Amino acid sequence: KQEVTQIPAALSVPEGENLVLNCSFTDSAIYNLQWFRQDPGKGLTSLLLIQSSQREQTSGRLNASLDKSSGRSTLYIAASQPGDSATYLCAVMEYGNKLVFGAGTILRVKS
Amino acid sequence: DADVTQTPRNRITKTGKRIMLECSQTKGHDRMYWYRQDPGLGLRLIYYSFDVKDINKGEISDGYSVSRQAQAKFSLSLESAIPNQTALYFCATLISGHRTSTGELFFGEGSRLTVL
Numbered sequence: 001k002q003e004v005t006q007i008p009a010a011l012s013v014p015e016g017e018n019l020v021l022n023c024s025f026t027d028s029a030i031y032n033l034q035w036f037r038q039d040p041g042k043g044l045t046s047l048l049l050i051q052s053s054q055r056e057q058t059s060g061r062l063n064a065s066l067d068k069s070s071g072r073s074t075l076y077i078a079a080s081q082p083g084d085s086a087t088y089l090c091a092v093m094e095y096g097n098k099l100v101f102g103a104g105t106i107l108r109v110k111s
Numbered sequence: 112d113a114d115v116t117q118t119p120r121n122r123i124t125k126t127g128k129r130i131m132l133e134c135s136q137t138k139g140h141d142r143m144y145w146y147r148q149d150p151g152l153g154l155r156l157i158y159y160s161f162d163v164k165d166i167n168k169g170e171i172s173d174g175y176s177v178s179r180q181a182q183a184k185f186s187l188s189l190e191s192a193i194p195n196q197t198a199l200y201f202c203a204t205l206i207s208g209h210r211t212s213t214g215e216l217f218f219g220e221g222s223r224l225t226v227l
Contacts, residue, residue: 032214043220049213089153093214097142097205101153
């Protein structure tokens with residue numbers, strides 16, 4: 001059974017810092033890996049999607065990497081801002097199109 | 112208008128009541144999913160449907176049932192709600208096929224259910 005773990009569970013940083021969120025998964029037979037952002041009480045916003053054949057994806061200040069063989073992904077946020085404060089969720093899509101989620105990292109960026 | 116619409120957005124009910132959460136999509140996607148989110152547990156899959164006649168149980172299907180009335184509609188029912196079904200429920204859609212799909216799921220805004 002696929003299990004997805006996110007570390008740390010919570011993170012508080014001062015504005016302007018670069019930071020890394022970690023995601024690990026137990027079964028490397030994945031179709032893709034997705035990072036989402038969730039604001040309190042809200043839905044999920046897709047940030048980045050990395051196909052299993054890719055190593056990284058970038059969007060603005062966000063960069064996500066994927067090392068399928070070791071079962072790891074990182075989300076790098078450059079020059080963090082208070083508006084980045086949210087919960088970040090990592091999810092892997094198994095073949096068969098089922099998405100398995102981690103529990104998330106709660107990020108707080110202090111101004 | 113949102114591509115994936117969930118109704119109701121908020122519902123408070125009592126133990127033993129029957130509840131239906133509805134999801135409709137305008138994306139033309141064939142695959143639809145129901146997830147539940149609890150604090151500290153991420154999202155867990157309840158049921159998923161690959162087509163109108165294809166319904167599958169997810170990780171935590173006990174106490175729930177679903178109906179795929181049309182390609183665009185997927186409803187989740189709690190026949191007799193209990194307090195530990197209090198959660199945030201999400202519907203999601205996906206288009207299948209190697210040529211057409213990146214494997215990206217699109218989520219609704221969520222339905223917050225409280226069972227007293």
